[in-house]
Amino acid sequence: xxxxILKQVQMPxxxxxxxxxxxxxxxxxxxxxxxxxxxxxxxxxxxxxxIQNVSAGIAKNKITAIMGPSGCGKSTLLRAINRMxxxxxxxxxxxxxxxxxxxxxxxNPIQLRRKIGMVFQRPNPFPTMSIYDNVIAGFNLNGxxxxxxxxxxxxxxxxxxVALWDEVKDALHNRGTFLSGGQQxxxxxxxxxxxTPDIILLDExxxxxxxxxxxxxxxxxxxxxxxxxxxxxxxxxxxAARISDYSMFMYLGELVEYGKTKxxxxxxxxxxxxxxxxxxxx
Amino acid sequence: MNISTEIxxxxxxxxxxxxxxxxxxxxxxxFLSGVPLFxxxxxxxxxxxRQLNISFFFEEAPDTMEAMVAVANNEIIPGGIANGIVGxxxxxxxxxxxxxxxxxxxxxxxxxxxxxKFAGLVRFxxxxxxxxxxxxxxxxxxxxxxxxxxxxxxxxxGSVALSIMMLPSIVRSTEETLKMxxxxxxxxxxxxxxxxxxxILKVILPTGISxxxxxxxxxxxxxxxxxxxxxLTALGSTVVNTNITEPSxxxxxxxxxxxxxxxxxxxxxxxxLFLLLLILGLNLSAKAIAKKWKVQY
Numbered sequence: 001x002x003x004x005i006l007k008q009v010q011m012p013x014x015x016x017x018x019x020x021x022x023x024x025x026x027x028x029x030x031x032x033x034x035x036x037x038x039x040x041x042x043x044x045x046x047x048x049x050x051i052q053n054v055s056a057g058i059a060k061n062k063i064t065a066i067m068g069p070s071g072c073g074k075s076t077l078l079r080a081i082n083r084m085x086x087x088x089x090x091x092x093x094x095x096x097x098x099x100x101x102x103x104x105x106x107x108n109p110i111q112l113r114r115k116i117g118m119v120f121q122r123p124n125p126f127p128t129m130s131i132y133d134n135v136i137a138g139f140n141l142n143g144x145x146x147x148x149x150x151x152x153x154x155x156x157x158x159x160x161x162v163a164l165w166d167e168v169k170d171a172l173h174n175r176g177t178f179l180s181g182g183q184q185x186x187x188x189x190x191x192x193x194x195x196t197p198d199i200i201l202l203d204e205x206x207x208x209x210x211x212x213x214x215x216x217x218x219x220x221x222x223x224x225x226x227x228x229x230x231x232x233x234x235x236x237x238x239x240a241a242r243i244s245d246y247s248m249f250m251y252l253g254e255l256v257e258y259g260k261t262k263x264x265x266x267x268x269x270x271x272x273x274x275x276x277x278x279x280x281x282x
Numbered sequence: 283m284n285i286s287t288e289i290x291x292x293x294x295x296x297x298x299x300x301x302x303x304x305x306x307x308x309x310x311x312x313f314l315s316g317v318p319l320f321x322x323x324x325x326x327x328x329x330x331x332r333q334l335n336i337s338f339f340f341e342e343a344p345d346t347m348e349a350m351v352a353v354a355n356n357e358i359i360p361g362g363i364a365n366g367i368v369g370x371x372x373x374x375x376x377x378x379x380x381x382x383x384x385x386x387x388x389x390x391x392x393x394x395x396x397x398x399k400f401a402g403l404v405r406f407x408x409x410x411x412x413x414x415x416x417x418x419x420x421x422x423x424x425x426x427x428x429x430x431x432x433x434x435x436x437x438x439x440g441s442v443a444l445s446i447m448m449l450p451s452i453v454r455s456t457e458e459t460l461k462m463x464x465x466x467x468x469x470x471x472x473x474x475x476x477x478x479x480x481x482i483l484k485v486i487l488p489t490g491i492s493x494x495x496x497x498x499x500x501x502x503x504x505x506x507x508x509x510x511x512x513x514l515t516a517l518g519s520t521v522v523n524t525n526i527t528e529p530s531x532x533x534x535x536x537x538x539x540x541x542x543x544x545x546x547x548x549x550x551x552x553x554x555l556f557l558l559l560l561i562l563g564l565n566l567s568a569k570a571i572a573k574k575w576k577v578q579y
Contacts, residue, residue, distance in 0.1 A: 084473060114475035124466040127579040128488045138474040141484055177578050188470070195474060 030246070033057025034229050035081065035199060036098040042073075042080050045090035050076040053095070054255045056248060058199070063221060063230045065244035065261065067237060069281065073253040074233045078201050081231065082116040083109045099198070114142075117192035119202045123184030125176035125191070132172040134187055135159060138195035158190040161227075162220055182213025186220065199229045206239065218243050237277060241265050249273045326558060330551030338362035338552060342521055343536060349545040359546065363553050365522045366536040369437065372524065373516060373532055374506050376441035381448045382498055388449075389456025389494075390482060396461070405457075412450040419443040420511035428515060437523070437530035440516030444508060448501035455497020459490040464579060492575035496568045503564035507557055509534040533557045 035058040043049045051073035058064050066074040079085035081097055083104065096103045104112050125134045135155045139146055146154070155172070159165040164186045168179070176187050185205060192200055202221070206214040221230055222243050234240050240247050240261065247261040249270070257264060257273045268274040275281055289297075337360065344352075344361030352359045388404065395401040423443030428435055463486060471481040487494070512518075517529040518539060533553060540549040 082473065084469065087469070087472065110475045110477055112475075113473055118469075118473035120466055120469060120473075122466055124464070124470040124579075126467065126470065126485055126489075127577045128485075128491075137471075138476075141471060141474060141476040141480055143480075175578070191470075191474070 030057035030059045032060065034060040034099070037077075037081070037095075038098060039095035040077075040080060040097060041094040042076050042085060043092055044076075044085075044088055045092075049253055051080070051250070051253045051255075054250075055095075056255060056258050058229060058231060059246055060229050061225050061227075062245040063225050063232060063243055064246040064248065065240035066231065066233045066248045066250060067235070067240050067276070068248075068250035069276065070235070072250040074248075074250050075203055076253075077248075077250065077255075078203055078231060078233045081199070081201055082113050082118055084113075084118060114138075114195060115197050116199045116201060117195060117197035119185070119188050119192050119200065119205050121204045122208050123181055123188050125179075125184050125187050127175065127177045129176060130173045131159075131168050131176045131179070131187060134176045135190050135194050137191055154194050158194040159187075161193055161224065162186040162190040163216065164190060180213070182209050182216060185209060185213070185217060189217070189220065189224075193224070193228070197228070199231060200224070202230065202232045204233050204235060207235070214239075249276060251276070323555075323558065326551050326555035329548075330553075330555040332358055333549060333552030334555070338556075339367065340364050343531075343539070343549070344546070345520070346543055346545045349543075349549075353545060353548070359548055363533060363536050363549075363556065365519055365531040366533040366553065367556075368522045368524065369516065369519065369530040369532040369535070370506060372526065373437050373440045373444060373512070373530060374502060376438065376526060377444035377448060377505060378498070378502060380441065380445035381452060381501065384445075385449050385452025385498075385501075386456050386487070386494060389453040390460060390487070392453065392457040393460035394482075408450050408453045411446065414446075415510075416447060416508055417510040417514070419446050420514035422446070423511060423515040432527045435515060435517035435529040437516050437526040437528070440512045440530065440532070441526070443511040443515050444505040447508065447511065448505045451501040451504060452494075452497050455500070456490070456494050459493025459497070460486060462493075463489050467579065489577050489579070492572050492577065495575070496572040499564050499568035499571065503561045503568070506564065507534055507561055509538055513538070533560075 037054055037056045037058070040054045041049045041052045054077060066077060068074045076085055080093065081104070085091055086109065093105070096105055098104070099107075099112075099115065104116075125131075126137055129137060132151075132155055133140065135158050136146075136151050139151070139154070156165060156169075159168065164183060167183060168174075168187075176184065179187060185208075189200075189202075189205070206217050209217065218239065221232070224230065225245075232240075232244065244261045246259065247264045248255055249257045249264065249268075249272070251272055257268060257270045259269070264273065265277060268277060335358075339362055341360070341362040342365045343363060344359055348361065349359045388408070392401050392405055420443050423439040427439035427442050432438055467485060467489060468481055471485045472478075476485070512532050512535050516532060516535065518535045519529045519531045523530045534557060537550055537553045537557065540546040540553060
């Protein structure tokens with residue numbers, strides 16, 4: 001009994017499977033990627049890297065899921081895409097991330113985050129603002145002056161996109177924090193959409209929600225991909241299988257496998273991916 | 283040896299009695315700690331209510347002769363404490379104007395840099411500041427402002443002394459309030475591309491407003507009754523004075539002056555009652571604001 005557990009723990013070591021890694025440069029796998037992650041390594045201080053030498057292209061108007069066990073670096077990778085990881089002190093990185101032809105590490109993070117929006121694990125509407133003000137917060141907080149009619153239009157459009165309009169249209173000026181958890185999370189997605197970013201990053205957006213709210217958000221993401229490129233971190237494999245077009249599997253800070261979701265779930269190329277997907281570890 | 287776990291009736295009764303005595307003693311002592319406030323209010327109201335008329339709020343303090351004549355004729359002492367009220371409003375207002383922005387910004391810095399070495403030093407100094415005796419702050423006001431700036435006793439000097447006194451309460455309440463705000467809120471704002479200063483000014487501080495305001499009001503109520511620092515700075519004045527570079531009166535200073543003048547002693551009660559009600563009112567409003575403006579996240 002003990003030895004089998006030990007085996008499972010020891011199996012996915014780097015030496016053992018190094019030769020199995022088929023995809024050498026995953027950027028070439030995606031046609032005309034909107035975002036290119038080029039040999040990116042991120043450290044939160046010292047020589048220890050949370051993610052190492054990750055290269056991947058993100059396909060336009062598709063959902064890309066990042067999977068992996070806890071601590072594999074999937075959130076770090078996601079945050080590195082709009083530089084939110086820099087909120088921690090002493091971070092440094094090697095390599096680059098290219099949005100179009102621009103290296104995002106040469107952009108101002110404020111400008112960058114206006115192009116790449118983010119939704120977090122726990123719904124976090126601004127508690128002092130109404131639903132209306134939450135949606136328009138990206139404009140208000142950045143000092144962009146809009147006419148009342150323009151604001152109304154953006155708010156309605158964004159709330160319709162997240163299928164929240166019918167539920168809140170009579171209570172737009174109530175506090176956003178009085179909504180249910182699922183509604184709050186959709187409000188947060190609307191807040192990110194209102195600013196019309198190119199890419200939306202979602203960091204386990206449904207892990208704090210119940211199954212019904214989760215399925216609503218999943219439906220929503222599938223609908224949204226026609227207008228936005230979506231990158232999603234999830235520790236829920238079935239969620240990745242249900243909604244994503246491309247999947248990444250990360251392990252110990254390394255991008256182990258990256259490809260079409262269907263292919264990865266049916267015929268994974270790497271032994272570690274297969275073991276993770278079949279529930280042997282993770 | 284046969285150990286019995288049975289408790290005899292007599293012992294059981296004793297135990298229950300002890301329980302009862304202990305519980306009642308607790309209730310009594312808790313009650314006792316609430317008594318002084320009511321005794322003070324009762325004492326001040328009984329002796330001072332007759333002085334609380336319109337002229338009390340709008341006239342300057344009487345001089346000794348007027349008061350002596352009134353007392354001899356068994357009348358109410360004429361005049362009021364308008365010079366003290368105006369002085370207190372100006373001195374406390376100016377002190378708030380100095381201390382509130384500095385305190386809130388300092389508290390925000392401490393909350394944002396919880397671990398930093400410099401922040402630790404600042405936090406330590408602010409804590410020490412809280413323990414500085416008020417008369418020492420009066421001396422500081424005298425040396426910093428009275429001598430070199432206003433060339434004489436002034437309301438401004440009093441304000442500076444009091445602003446130092448109220449600073450710690452604002453700093454610490456701001457820091458404690460902001461620390462409670464979840465970091466995800468800051469992330470949400472930053473992820474929208476909002477610059478850091480706007481995140482602080484438009485998201486973080488408004489979210490913590492109730493806690494910060496409570497600290498500010500408690501700070502104000504703490505300095506409104508201070509006497510010692512004002513003795514060495516604002517000195518006192520028999521007339522209403524709105525010039526901050528001139529000596530000014532204040533309600534607690536007037537209480538002290540009334541005490542020193544046998545003919546005016548009866549004014550102590552009404553002036554003290556006014557001061558106490560003012561401070562109680564401030565404390566109650568702090569509680570109300572904390573409750574009403576509390577932000578849910």
